[in-house]
Amino acid sequence: MGTRSLGFYKELAAKIIFALSASAAILAVGLICVFLFMQGLPAMWDIGIFEFLTGTDWRPSWNPPRFGILPMIVGSLYVTAGAILFGVPIGIFAAVFMAEICPMPIYRVLKPAINLLAGIPSVVYGYFGMVVLVPFVRETFGGSGSSILTASILLGIMILPTIITISESAMRAVPREIYEGAVALGASHERAVFWVILPAAKSGVMASIILGVGRAVGETMAVRMVAGNQAVLRMPHEFLYGTRTLTANVILELGYAADEHRAALIATGVVLFVFIMIINALFSLLKKKDGA
Amino acid sequence: MKKAILLITLLLALSLAVMACGGDTTPAPATTAPANTPPATTAPATTPPATTPPATTAPAETAPAETEPEPVEPAVTGPISVVTREDGSGTRGAFVEIVDITIEGNDNITMEAEVAPGTSVMLTSVAENPRAIGYASTGVSLADDRVRVLPIDGVEPTTENMLSGAYPIARPFLIGYNTEEGLSELAQDFVDFILSAQGQGVVSDRGYVPVIPTGAPDYAGSGLTGSIVINGSSSLYSLMQRLSEAYREINPGVTIDIHGAGTGHGISAVRDGLADIAMSSRDLRDSELEFMTPLDIAIDGIAVIVNPSNDIAGLTMDEVRDIFLGEVTTWEHAR
Numbered sequence: 001m002g003t004r005s006l007g008f009y010k011e012l013a014a015k016i017i018f019a020l021s022a023s024a025a026i027l028a029v030g031l032i033c034v035f036l037f038m039q040g041l042p043a044m045w046d047i048g049i050f051e052f053l054t055g056t057d058w059r060p061s062w063n064p065p066r067f068g069i070l071p072m073i074v075g076s077l078y079v080t081a082g083a084i085l086f087g088v089p090i091g092i093f094a095a096v097f098m099a100e101i102c103p104m105p106i107y108r109v110l111k112p113a114i115n116l117l118a119g120i121p122s123v124v125y126g127y128f129g130m131v132v133l134v135p136f137v138r139e140t141f142g143g144s145g146s147s148i149l150t151a152s153i154l155l156g157i158m159i160l161p162t163i164i165t166i167s168e169s170a171m172r173a174v175p176r177e178i179y180e181g182a183v184a185l186g187a188s189h190e191r192a193v194f195w196v197i198l199p200a201a202k203s204g205v206m207a208s209i210i211l212g213v214g215r216a217v218g219e220t221m222a223v224r225m226v227a228g229n230q231a232v233l234r235m236p237h238e239f240l241y242g243t244r245t246l247t248a249n250v251i252l253e254l255g256y257a258a259d260e261h262r263a264a265l266i267a268t269g270v271v272l273f274v275f276i277m278i279i280n281a282l283f284s285l286l287k288k289k290d291g292a
Numbered sequence: 293m294k295k296a297i298l299l300i301t302l303l304l305a306l307s308l309a310v311m312a313c314g315g316d317t318t319p320a321p322a323t324t325a326p327a328n329t330p331p332a333t334t335a336p337a338t339t340p341p342a343t344t345p346p347a348t349t350a351p352a353e354t355a356p357a358e359t360e361p362e363p364v365e366p367a368v369t370g371p372i373s374v375v376t377r378e379d380g381s382g383t384r385g386a387f388v389e390i391v392d393i394t395i396e397g398n399d400n401i402t403m404e405a406e407v408a409p410g411t412s413v414m415l416t417s418v419a420e421n422p423r424a425i426g427y428a429s430t431g432v433s434l435a436d437d438r439v440r441v442l443p444i445d446g447v448e449p450t451t452e453n454m455l456s457g458a459y460p461i462a463r464p465f466l467i468g469y470n471t472e473e474g475l476s477e478l479a480q481d482f483v484d485f486i487l488s489a490q491g492q493g494v495v496s497d498r499g500y501v502p503v504i505p506t507g508a509p510d511y512a513g514s515g516l517t518g519s520i521v522i523n524g525s526s527s528l529y530s531l532m533q534r535l536s537e538a539y540r541e542i543n544p545g546v547t548i549d550i551h552g553a554g555t556g557h558g559i560s561a562v563r564d565g566l567a568d569i570a571m572s573s574r575d576l577r578d579s580e581l582e583f584m585t586p587l588d589i590a591i592d593g594i595a596v597i598v599n600p601s602n603d604i605a606g607l608t609m610d611e612v613r614d615i616f617l618g619e620v621t622t623w624e625h626a627r
Binding site: 230 | 371373378379380385397398399403404405406407408409413416417420421423424
């Protein structure tokens with residue numbers, strides 16, 4: 001009896017500890033949500049939601065100030081799209097290579113290298129971008145070098161580990177029988193990989209892309225070092241000019257901002273948060289579809 | 293064997309894809325290029341990959357024909373890459389105010405200007421880009437040989453020129469105290485320290501120009517205790533923080549409470565007796581001089597910097613203003 005109840009209490013204590021640990025994450029999300037919206041939404045309301053979201057002038061130090069974040073919303077979309085353009089094909093091919101083609105000795109080098117890529121701090125990427133990519137783009141394509149293109153290439157590199165790692169494990173999770181069936185029907189190894197395994201791992205690959213997009217949208221430090229940060233509404237063909245992303249906008253000015261300017265920056269954070277929520281919703285939608 | 297072939301084709305496909313992306317991008321600079329008047333010099337820079345042999349011979353043949361008999365060609369041509377600091381930066385505020393890059397009193401640095409977050413990024417951007425122009429505190433600019441500091445109106449931003457007021461883009465860093473109430477014994481001691489050899493040494497260590505470059509008196513320490521409240525310009529905040537650290541190493545019994553709420557806040561705090569010392573990053577106005585006594589403690593010069601490969605001799609204040617307003621956009625035009 002006595003020993004049993006001790007076990008019971010032990011278990012109860014363990015349960016409580018685990019429950020608390022789990023709720024810490026939820027609490028953090030909840031608090032961020034509450035504070036962000038509490039401080040950001042009134043500012044948006046004051047500026048005028050329509051004016052804030054569709055305004056093309058960002059002049060916080062003017063009198064009266066102008067807070068239009070459309071250039072930043074569009075800028076974030078451009079660099080993210082660019083990152084997909086560069087990162088996704090390379091990432092998926094790399095994942096195919098690693099999961100199905102790569103001989104073991106190469107894999108032993110490649111895998112840690114990709115893990116290392118994932119662990120490099122973004123400020124180091126940013127520095128790499130500044131001293132290598134920016135001059136490269138300037139000398140190859142002209143312009144000042146700090147541009148949408150440069151940011152896209154850098155972000156494309158930065159999302160590679162996410163895409164490769166998740167796509168690779170998705171492909172490894174495909175039952176071997178499917179592959180063997182394809183080969184038994186006369187498909188070559190490559191055909192089986194590209195036409196059978198890759199489609200079977202589709203949802204995992206899509207998930208990797210969405211997570212990569214999430215990383216690209218949220219990336220701050222590296223982007224602001226190579227993107228030029230001009231708060232100017234750009235057209236897609238102006239990809240050799242600089243742009244400012246939502247994240248860069250917040251980090252550039254938050255250090256000095258006060259009052260309304262500060263509130264507008266927090267409201268920028270709200271917009272960013274909504275972006276990320278949409279991306280995560282897409283991710284869970286995809287997972288649900290996969291499970292069904 | 294098959295695997296190897298596949299591997300190679302995969303790699304080839306990848307590199308082709310990258311090349312294709314690159315290929316798509318080349319027409320774009322052509323559409324933006326018309327702004328550059330002499331195409332001979334910009335052409336090799338923008339399209340080197342495929343056409344290397346004709347590109348190298350082309351400028352040699354066409355350049356003399358286009359630029360008259362002058363064989364000397366400017367080292368830097370094409371669009372100016374204006375680099376600025378972020379909105380709210382003290383350096384930007386002072387630069388805009390002194391050079392008067394405003395429209396109706398509002399900061400009007402061209403929106404096309406690249407925004408460098410921080411002095412180090414500013415210096416690197418200008419150091420890496422031959423067509424860049426930017427600005428930074430004179431101290432760090434002169435110490436960094438990756439950038440070239442331009443004389444303004446023919447005056448180099450040296451310590452002497454800033455002290456004499458000949459170099460135009462400089463602002464005083466000053467402190468002020470309530471004239472009626474005067475300084476407390478402790479506050480006076482801190483001010484003595486700031487204007488001593490040690491205090492002025494801190495000033496120059498931080499990259500500012502000391503108001504007493506040589507021959508400042510030595511500070512020995514007073515053994516006083518108590519507290520001082522300082523409020524004002526955020527531009528002076530970090531300098532004042534360093535000064536207070538250095539002062540408290542000598543007088544550990546003193547606490548110094550520094551707030552960087554802005555010049556205006558600091559001045560009204562001193563007027564209302566809420567602070568002992570105000571920090572200001574501009575000259576005091578007449579209305580403020582009625583109740584405050586100012587003391588210059590340092591000079592903050594702002595240097596206009598370009599890439600070392602840029603051979604432009606110097607700029608006038610008007611030229612600097614036009615470039616940063618975005619009205620002059622090419623180096624040919626700036627000369």
